[in-house]
Amino acid sequence: MTITPSPAAEAVGLTGARKVYGTGAQAVTALDELTLAFPQGTFTAVMGPSGSGKSTLLQCAAGLDRLTSGAVRVGGVDLGGLNEQRRTVLRRERIGFVFQSFNLVASLTAAQNVELPLRLAGRRPAAAAVRAALAEVGLADRATHRPAELSGGQQQRVAIARALITRPDVVFADEPTGALDTAASREVLGLLRAAVDGHGQTVVMVTHDPVAASYADEVVFLRDGRIADRLGGAAQVPGRAEQIAGLMARLEQR
Numbered sequence: 001m002t003i004t005p006s007p008a009a010e011a012v013g014l015t016g017a018r019k020v021y022g023t024g025a026q027a028v029t030a031l032d033e034l035t036l037a038f039p040q041g042t043f044t045a046v047m048g049p050s051g052s053g054k055s056t057l058l059q060c061a062a063g064l065d066r067l068t069s070g071a072v073r074v075g076g077v078d079l080g081g082l083n084e085q086r087r088t089v090l091r092r093e094r095i096g097f098v099f100q101s102f103n104l105v106a107s108l109t110a111a112q113n114v115e116l117p118l119r120l121a122g123r124r125p126a127a128a129a130v131r132a133a134l135a136e137v138g139l140a141d142r143a144t145h146r147p148a149e150l151s152g153g154q155q156q157r158v159a160i161a162r163a164l165i166t167r168p169d170v171v172f173a174d175e176p177t178g179a180l181d182t183a184a185s186r187e188v189l190g191l192l193r194a195a196v197d198g199h200g201q202t203v204v205m206v207t208h209d210p211v212a213a214s215y216a217d218e219v220v221f222l223r224d225g226r227i228a229d230r231l232g233g234a235a236q237v238p239g240r241a242e243q244i245a246g247l248m249a250r251l252e253q254r
């Protein structure tokens with residue numbers, strides 16, 4: 001008897017996802033019947049030329065915008081069946097966000113920023129858990145600093161600690177290294193990779209940078225709102241970033 005290992009459960013799934021902006025002659029199809037799953041405990045990079053639908057995919061998968069038709073599931077919950085209020089609660093409790101511009105609250109310390117998602121969810125943050133989250137991103141000694149007193153890389157590390165503190169079903173990262181230099185980018189990508197390898201978290205990252213994408217287990221290439229190509233294999237192996245850059249170049253030529 002052969003035992004086929006069951007595929008990893010999906011953290012996020014889209015089925016026949018279609019998103020059309022505008023109507024009539026102005027209509028733009030940003031997602032065109034996209035079917036795609038992000039398995040639990042994996043790191044996926046989403047790439048594609050400008051206008052290929054990356055941001056739309058992230059917005060719809062995170063419940064920040066609604067599909068025109070088709071379905072999105074997060075942790076097995078169909079977002080289409082939820083009203084605005086329930087989607088907000090689901091986002092708060094099950095999804096972590098990391099943005100290019102960090103989006104920390106300027107008036108709060110690093111520790112207060114990290115515990116914010118727990119407070120918003122009505123949970124009392126344990127000081128030890130917040131300390132541990134900051135230590136995990138190498139900022140144990142910066143807990144009382146405000147964002148303006150931190151470098152860009154440090155601010156993004158706080159944002160990662162904040163995204164992970166609720167142990168979400170998925171972390172969506174939108175160009176998380178777009179505003180960082182090479183060294184800070186490497187640290188941030190290493191932390192996202194460690195969240196997946198060490199804690200079984202699921203990360204979906206939109207990026208234009210082949211080096212950033214090389215940290216992912218799989219790269220999904222979009223064009224015209226459809227999957228144009230996919231690259232699996234091992235993350236961070238020599239030549240991976242060059243291979244990804246080659247695939248992107250081919251996609252942009254076609």
Ligand SMILES: Nc1ncnc2c1ncn2[C@@H]1O[C@H](COP(=O)(O)OP(=O)(O)OP(=O)(O)O)[C@@H](O)[C@H]1O
Nearest residue numbers: 021022028030048049050051052053054055056057
């Ligand atoms: N609010 C909107 N109203 C109308 N059209 C939109 C809107 N948002 C996006 N689009 C269109 O949908 C398509 C997909 O856009 P999207 O922003 O998802 O692409 P992207 O791959 O993230 O691009 P970029 O890399 O330039 O950020 C584009 O043709 C864009 O012009």
